[in-house]
Structure formats: structure tokens, C-alpha cells
Amino acid sequence: MLYALRKAVYGLLLILGVTFISFVLMVWFGPDQTYTLVGKNASAEQIAEVRHQLGYDQPFMQRYLDYVTDLFTLRLGSSNASGEQVSRILARTVPVSLALMLPGFVLGNLLGIALGLAAARRRGQWADRLISALSVTGMSISFLVIVIALQVLLSTPYGLNLFPVRGWQVTDLPSYLSYVAVPTLSLVLVTLGYNTRFYRAIFVEEAARDHIRTARAFGASPTVVMWKHVLKNSLVPIITRVMFSIPLVVISGSLLIESYFGIPGVGKVAFDAITSGDQPVLKAVVGLTAAAFVLIQIATDLLYRLVDPRVA
Amino acid sequence: MNAERRIWGQLRDDPAGLAGLVVVGLFLLVAMAVWLGLIGQDWSAADGARWETPGPDHWFGTNILGQDIFERAIYSVRTAFEIGLVVAVSSTLLGALLGALAGWYSHSWVDGAILWLKGVLDSIPFYLFVAAVAFALQGKGWAMHVAMIATFWTTTGRLVRAEVMKLKTREFVLAARTIGLPDALILGRHVLPNTIHILLVQASIAFVAAIKTEVILSFLGLGVQDGVSWGLMLAESTQEVLAGHFSNFLAASLMLFALLMGFNLLADALQDAFDPKQASQ
Amino acid sequence: MKSPVLAVRDLSVFLQDGGQPRAVVDTISFELHEGEILALVGESGCGKTKTAEALMGLVPTAAGSIELCGTNLAALPEARLRRVRGRDISMVFQEPLTALDPVFRTGNQIADVFRRHRGLGRAEARRAALEMLQRVGFADAGHVLRSYPHELSGGMRQRVVIAMAMACRPRVLVADEPTTALDVTTQAQVLARLTEMAGEAGTAILLITHDLGIVAHYCDRAAVMRMGRIVEQAGVDQLFAQPQHPYTAALLGAARGNLLS
Numbered sequence: 062m063l064y065a066l067r068k069a070v071y072g073l074l075l076i077l078g079v080t081f082i083s084f085v086l087m088v089w090f091g092p093d094q095t096y097t098l099v100g101k102n103a104s105a106e107q108i109a110e111v112r113h114q115l116g117y118d119q120p121f122m123q124r125y126l127d128y129v130t131d132l133f134t135l136r137l138g139s140s141n142a143s144g145e146q147v148s149r150i151l152a153r154t155v156p157v158s159l160a161l162m163l164p165g166f167v168l169g170n171l172l173g174i175a176l177g178l179a180a181a182r183r184r185g186q187w188a189d190r191l192i193s194a195l196s197v198t199g200m201s202i203s204f205l206v207i208v209i210a211l212q213v214l215l216s217t218p219y220g221l222n223l224f225p226v227r228g229w230q231v232t233d234l235p236s237y238l239s240y241v242a243v244p245t246l247s248l249v250l251v252t253l254g255y256n257t258r259f260y261r262a263i264f265v266e267e268a269a270r271d272h273i274r275t276a277r278a279f280g281a282s283p284t285v286v287m288w289k290h291v292l293k294n295s296l297v298p299i300i301t302r303v304m305f306s307i308p309l310v311v312i313s314g315s316l317l318i319e320s321y322f323g324i325p326g327v328g329k330v331a332f333d334a335i336t337s338g339d340q341p342v343l344k345a346v347v348g349l350t351a352a353a354f355v356l357i358q359i360a361t362d363l364l365y366r367l368v369d370p371r372v373a
Numbered sequence: 374m375n376a377e378r379r380i381w382g383q384l385r386d387d388p389a390g391l392a393g394l395v396v397v398g399l400f401l402l403v404a405m406a407v408w409l410g411l412i413g414q415d416w417s418a419a420d421g422a423r424w425e426t427p428g429p430d431h432w433f434g435t436n437i438l439g440q441d442i443f444e445r446a447i448y449s450v451r452t453a454f455e456i457g458l459v460v461a462v463s464s465t466l467l468g469a470l471l472g473a474l475a476g477w478y479s480h481s482w483v484d485g486a487i488l489w490l491k492g493v494l495d496s497i498p499f500y501l502f503v504a505a506v507a508f509a510l511q512g513k514g515w516a517m518h519v520a521m522i523a524t525f526w527t528t529t530g531r532l533v534r535a536e537v538m539k540l541k542t543r544e545f546v547l548a549a550r551t552i553g554l555p556d557a558l559i560l561g562r563h564v565l566p567n568t569i570h571i572l573l574v575q576a577s578i579a580f581v582a583a584i585k586t587e588v589i590l591s592f593l594g595l596g597v598q599d600g601v602s603w604g605l606m607l608a609e610s611t612q613e614v615l616a617g618h619f620s621n622f623l624a625a626s627l628m629l630f631a632l633l634m635g636f637n638l639l640a641d642a643l644q645d646a647f648d649p650k651q652a653s654q
Numbered sequence: 655m656k657s658p659v660l661a662v663r664d665l666s667v668f669l670q671d672g673g674q675p676r677a678v679v680d681t682i683s684f685e686l687h688e689g690e691i692l693a694l695v696g697e698s699g700c701g702k703t704k705t706a707e708a709l710m711g712l713v714p715t716a717a718g719s720i721e722l723c724g725t726n727l728a729a730l731p732e733a734r735l736r737r738v739r740g741r742d743i744s745m746v747f748q749e750p751l752t753a754l755d756p757v758f759r760t761g762n763q764i765a766d767v768f769r770r771h772r773g774l775g776r777a778e779a780r781r782a783a784l785e786m787l788q789r790v791g792f793a794d795a796g797h798v799l800r801s802y803p804h805e806l807s808g809g810m811r812q813r814v815v816i817a818m819a820m821a822c823r824p825r826v827l828v829a830d831e832p833t834t835a836l837d838v839t840t841q842a843q844v845l846a847r848l849t850e851m852a853g854e855a856g857t858a859i860l861l862i863t864h865d866l867g868i869v870a871h872y873c874d875r876a877a878v879m880r881m882g883r884i885v886e887q888a889g890v891d892q893l894f895a896q897p898q899h900p901y902t903a904a905l906l907g908a909a910r911g912n913l914l915s
Contacts (some may be wrong), residue, residue: 071492078493083505090509130736166601194389197641200581201633203588205607206626208641213614271752278710278747279740279767279818282733293757312498317589321611328500332593335504354496369757 071205079351091340158326163250173256199254381644390642396635468529476537570647665718696879761799
């Protein structure tokens with residue numbers, strides 16, 4: 062009970078903090094939309110009218126309170142730029158971003174775990190050194206370089222010319238696969254070095270524990286030792302890493318890929334909202350991301366209990 | 374000092390780390406030469422035809438405006454070091470300060486406030502945060518530095534906090550407290566110097582992260598505002614490669630890779646050298 | 655005299671210690687006969703645990719042979735060795751608190767041994783595990799079977815490890831300071847149960863300890879180890895009455911001194 066209360070208070074404080082910082086940055090200091098909306102040669106009354114609609118004439122605290130109230134009552138409003146309802150924008154773009162990022166995110170983590178296990182099992186041998194060297198190499202290549210290189214190699218006449226250069230004309234499974242292929246491969250290559258290294262370090266630590274020696278002394282094979290004992294004991298840090306990178310990958314990671322390939326996802330929409338000062342959209346994206354973090358934290362705590370009997 | 378000697382000894386026996394150190398050193402020399410005005414000064418002169426192929430006049434060819442790509446790539450070394458050093462040093466110092474305060478006053482309201490700030494900053498999608506900072510600062514060139522420093526300190530802060538909490542219970546710190554030295558003095562003189570191994574490794578990691586982030590930000594139009602950087606060159610190349618002009622892309626990406634690899638190897642070697650537990654295994 | 659179940663000849667183990675390999679076990683030889691309890695005595699750091707790990711094939715042997723019922727384990731490929739470990743030779747560890755995998759139920763960990771070495775099915779292995787728990791003296795074996803290690807005390811966990819170790823009635827059991835981490839009353843219970851079960855199964859025990867009281871009480875013979883070498887080997891009565899090596903005498907003297915003080 063006390064635990065639930067603490068989580069609730071912490072979650073509330075986190076949401077308030079995120080919304081406050083984003084409010085100060087994105088709303089208070091953000092772009093002024095008055096003149097984009099009123100058009101040319103507006104009268105002073107028209108300008109005042111628009112500023113009133115946008116809430117610009119309110120004092121700081123009043124505007125922040127309105128912002129938070131709107132968020133908590135889920136009154137997301139409509140985009141200043143297009144007039145489209147924010148909830149509809151999100152319903153349109155979030156699934157695109159998820160469909161775009163999920164395959165690469167899942168593959169990148171699964172491959173990282175597999176390579177990390179392979180390296181930790183052969184610790185200090187050439188296979189381990191090779192995997193570690195490749196991880197450092199992967200960590201030293203820029204996201205943008207990987208995206209450009211893969212695009213040239215896979216989607217242009219200078220390379221294999223297999224996939225569409227850009228865009229997202231997804232109607233069925235084959236078209237989805239052809240559009241998602243290059244972004245997925247990019248995301249895997251970008252994250253694989255970091256993932257492998259992270260997971261290898263965890264597995265090496267777990268493989269040095271006393272109970273691993275017990276398992277070996279009772280005839281467990283290296284495969285059983287790694288995939289059963291080491292992996293299950295490593296699930297807490299694995300879950301932590303995976304869960305907490307979901308919101309960041311879906312927003313930050315998709316922003317770059319969506320901008321590069323011209324894909325209408327939530328990352329692109331949020332970025333455009335910042336650069337144009339489209340506050341209703343911004344409010345929704347930032348506020349919901351913070352809420353997602355709180356939910357993820359609770360879900361993560363529940364998952365810990367599932368995988369580790371010592372967590373009570 | 375003994376510890377320093379041991380770390381140098383470790384580094385000497387680590388060929389990859391040594392190679393990293395040499396690469397970073399070479400790049401640093403290039404950056405200094407650019408600062409001193411010896412090389413890379415003609416990065417903005419449009420004295421060639423558009424998209425010239427590599428040749429004796431323009432070693433790496435020219436870009437769409439006829440600017441020399443070799444000069445631009447060389448000048449970008451300076452840009453990279455400016456961004457990397459400013460962000461790495463500032464974010465590491467900020468992380469050391471906040472982490473030390475949180476660790477020293479652990480489980481007090483100071484600790485709670487710092488942890489809360491860290492949690493909040495970690496929950497805002499990074500590029501949205503940078504974009505917002507860039508706009509709040511009205512397109513100022515150092516907006517991206519501010520944004521990176523404001524977010525990069527959290528990892529250092531977490532590590533330093535944990536280390537300070539450990540150091541707090543050690544005899545030499547307890548002794549200093551018993552004789553009544555002020556907290557600030559104990560922190561500055563006895564505790565923070567013992568976190569130097571964390572700070573050095575984190576600074577080199579932050580350096581790499583800053584340069585990589587600059588590339589993304591420059592592509593998004595939020596990065597380097599005046600001057601040239603590998604990020605700007607890569608952003609330029611995104612259109613060129615579709616037309617078959619690869620000079621910008623190759624020059625920027627290869628130099629970027631060499632510097633990042635050098636720093637990553639160096640960071641690894643430092644980490645190994647500082648970690649006596651790992652070194653003995 | 656019958657041939658020994660375990661014959662160790664000139665066994666050496668090297669440890670890579672900052673570049674230079676160092677012998678932590680230095681050409682030691684000993685034999686172990688069916689049903690016998692041999693003590694391996696020495697102070698900490700003398701190479702006792704490394705000897706145990708080498709016998710199990712957990713660390714590579716640099717030289718020498720380890721013949722278990724005529725098969726040289728030191729020359730066996732890893733895949734064959736795995737079929738011997740936990741079946742013909744098994745081990746009980748010094749630290750019961752960390753010896754068991756914390757995320758699996760104890761019953762599963764014992765059942766795994768039956769499934770691996772006896773080829774039993776899930777339900778059969780579970781029944782066999784339950785029986786082993788009863789035999790190591792748990793009145794509420796069904797409850798222990800479903801428990802996670804952290805829910806059990808150190809003495810209980812050590813008995814679970816003994817259940818695992820004796821599951822396949824091994825020829826040889828290596829017990830590495832099995833009671834050092836336990837309190838005195840539990841020590842006696844655990845050792846009594848261990849020797850009793852080994853006696854029933856005809857299992858020979860290599861009992862590694864630094865506690866001469868345990869040696870006197872439970873063991874037939876003792877080997878004294880110092881700095882990687884065995885300096886003296888004799889029957890327990892003879893060793894206590896007439897130590898041949900000065901180190902043994904010193905060790906006995908120190909133990910008596912402890913008793914007096």
C-alpha cells in the first residue's frame with residue numbers, strides 16, 4: 062500500500078516536472094504563432110483576438126495550470142496548424158511509428174542478447190574479442206552515416222536497388238516489408254553495438270556467480286548454463302533496459318528515420334510541432350510520453366516480480 | 374603517483390587503447406593547427422566548379438557550391454573538438470557536482486530533488502528537448518551545447534552519486550568528519566578526487582556522444598549554425614548521394630569514424646586501467 | 655587391497671596471475687577407496703579449493719591424471735566429462751548461500767540432475783527430488799521442493815545441495831568446507847547426514863576442511879596440504895599421535911592451543 066502510494070506520488074511529480082520543463086521551453090519560450098494565424102494586414106483587435114484564443118494574454122502560472130489541466134482531463138484540443146484534432150493526429154501517426162520502429166527495436170535487442178551470450182560464453186577467446194571489436198566499431202559509426210549508406214546500398218541504382226528510396230505507401234504486408242526493411246536494418250545496426258556490449262557485460266558478471274559453478278559441477282552444458290541460468294538471472298537488467306528505451310526509441314529514434322525517409326509518424330509530427338510552435342500537439346506528445354514513462358515504471362516493477370522471486 | 378604509474382603501465386600493455394590514444398592525439402594536432410590558422414582556412418571559399426571529382430587542386434573534390442571538401446573536412450576537426458570538449462567537460466563537471474551533492478546528502482531532500490531532476494530529464498525525448506532548447510534560445514549557435522550538457526550529466530551524476538555514497542563510509546572520510554572539517558572541503562579535497570576514474574571515462578564517452586549528436590542535430594537543422602562540421606557535410610550529402618556524388622559523404626563519415634573509434638578505444642582502455650578488479654582477471 | 659575409486663597422480667593446476675603462471679596445486683598425489691573419508695587439511699589459500707575444482711574439471715589441469723574408476727578425467731573431452739560430473743563424482747560447496755541458482759525453485763534444481771543424468775521425465779524427476787529431500791532430513795520436503803533458495807536458511811540450503819550431490823549415488827563426493835559457513839549445531843547435523851548417506855551409497859568422500867576436530871571425528875585418513883603440495887598423508891590416529899612433518903605438528907599444536915585458550 063505504502064509502495065503504491067510512493068509510486069503514485071513519484072509518478073505525479075515526474076509528470077509535473079516533465080510538463081513544467083517542456084512548458085517553459087516549448088510554450089513560454091517557444092515560437093509565437095500569432096502572425097502565422099492572423100494573416101497579413103490584421104487589425105489590432107484581430108491580433109488581440111487570436112492572442113486571446115491561443116492564451117498568450119494569460120499570466121505564466123495560469124497558462125501552465127491550463128496546460129496541465131487539459132492534459133490530465135485528456136482535452137487535447139486541435140492542432141493550430143492544420144485544425145485536425147490532436148487525438149486523431151496521434152491515432153494516425155503513433156501506429157505508423159510503432160510499425161516502423163518495432164521490428165528493428167526487437168531484432169536489435171534479440172541479436173544483442175544472442176551475441177552478448179556468445180561472447181560471454183567464450184570470454185577472452187577470439188570469438189569474444191571479435192564480437193567486442195565489432196561492437197566498438199558499430200558504436201563509432203553515426204546513425205546518419207548508417208542510414209545514408211544503407212539507403213545507397215539497398216535502395217539506389219548505385220547499389221542493389223531493392224527497396225523504395227523513401228516514403229511509406231503501406232497497403233499490405235509486402236509493401237510494409239519493402240518500406241520497413243531499410244529503416245529496420247538501420248536501427249539494428251545503430252543499436253547492435255551498444256546492445257551487445259551492454260548485454261555482454263551483464264552476462265559476464267552473472268556467469269561469474271557461485272551458482273553457475275554449481276550448475277557446471279552437476280553436468281550442465283555451456284548452452285544450458287548460458288541460456289537458462291545466466292539469461293534468467295540477467296532478466297532484471299534486460300527488462301530495465303528494454304522497457305525504458307521504448308518511449309525514447311519510438312519518439313527520438315523515429316524522429317530521425319521519419320525525417321530522413323519522409324514517413325508520417327509521431328516523431329516527425331512532434332518535431333514539426335516544435336519548430337512551428339503548434340502547442341496542442343506538443344502538449345499531447347510530451348505529456349503522454351511522460352505518462353508512458355510512469356506506466357512503464359509500474360509495468361517494469363511488476364515484471365521484476367515475475368522474473369525474480371527475491372523481489373517482494 | 375603510484376596509481377598514475379599503474380594506469381600508464383596498463384595503457385602501455387593495451388595495443389587497442391594505445392592506438393586510440395594515437396588517433397585522438399593526431400586529430401588533436403590537426404585541430405590545433407586549424408586553431409592556429411595553419412591549415413583548413415579555405416573551407417568556405419567557392420573556388421572550384423560544382424561537384425568536381427578528386428584531383429590535384431581539390432584532393433577530395435568539391436561540393437555543390439564548388440567548395441573544397443578536403444578543407445571542409447579538416448576544418449571540421451576543430452568544430453568537433455570544440456563541441457566535444459565543451460560538452461564533455463561541462464556535462465562531466467555538472468554531473469560530478471550534482472552527483473556528489475546527491476551522494477553526500479543521500480536520502481535527504483537535496484538528493485530527492487536531484488534524482489527527480491534526473492528522472493525528469495531522462496523522460497523527455499532527447500531530440501524534442503534539443504529542438505525546444507534551440508528555439509527557446511532563438512537559433513543561437515550554442516543552443517545545442519546547452520541542451521547536451523543539460524541532459525548528458527545524468528549518467529555521470531548517477532555513477533558519482535553511487536561512488537560518493539560508498540566513499541562516505543570509508544575511514545579517511547570518517548576521520549575528516551571527526552576532526553570537524555567542513556563538508557565542502559571534505560567533498561572537494563577527499564571525495565571528488567577519488568571519483569576521477571569515473572569522470573575521465575564518462576568525459577570520453579560524453580565526447581563521443583556529443584560529436585554523434587551534433588551530426589543528427591545538424592541534419593535536423595539544429596546543429597552548427599555558422600562554420601562547417603562533419604554533420605553539416607553529411608546533411609549536405611543526403612541529397613548528393615542520390616545523384617551519385619559521394620565525396621562529401623565519404624570524407625565526413627570516414628574522418629568521423631576514425632575519431633569516434635579512437636575515443637571509444639581510449640575510453641575502453643581507461644575503463645580497464647582504472648578497474649583493478651577487471652584488470653586482475 | 656581393492657583398486658581405488660579415485661587415484662590422483664602428480665596433479666598440477668596453474669593460475670594465470672598477472673602474466674606469470676603460478677602453480678597453485680603442485681604435483682599432488684593421493685588415492686581414495688570405496689566408502690572411505692579422506693580429509694584434505696590445510697590453511698586457507700593452500701590450494702584446497704582449486705584441487706576440488708580440478709577434480710570436477712571446473713578448472714583446467716596443467717599436468718597429472720585424475721583416474722575415477724579407471725577413467726582419466728583429466729584427459730576426457732568436455733562433453734564426456736559433463737556426463738560424469740554430478741553423476742559419478744559430485745561436489746558440495748563452501749558457501750550454501752550462493753551455491754544455488756536464486757531464480758529457480760530448489761525442487762527444479764534437484765530434478766534437473768535426475769533428468770540430465772538419469773533421463774527421467776518431468777514428473778518422475780520431481781518425485782525423485784522429493785524423495786532426496788526427505789532423505790536429507792526435511793520433514794516438510796514438499797514445501798522445500800517448492801521453495802526458492804532465499805526462502806531457506808543456510809543449513810537448509812546446504813542440505814538441498816547435498817540432496818543434489820547424492821542424487822545419482824556418486825562414487826566420489828568432493829565436499830569443500832561444507833560446514834564452515836554454518837553455525838555449530840547445524841554443522842554437526844549436516845555432517846552426520848552427509849556421512850550417513852555416503853555410507854549407505856558406498857560413496858567415498860574427499861572432505862576439505864581446516865577444522866581438525868572434524869577430521870578427528872569423521873575421517874579415516876588425512877592429507878595435509880601446504881602451499882600447493884601435500885606434505886604428509888596418514889591415517890587419522892597416526893597423524894594425530896605422531897605427526898611426521900613439522901608443518902603438521904605446528905598445525906596440530908595451533909589447534910590444541912585454540913582448544914586451551
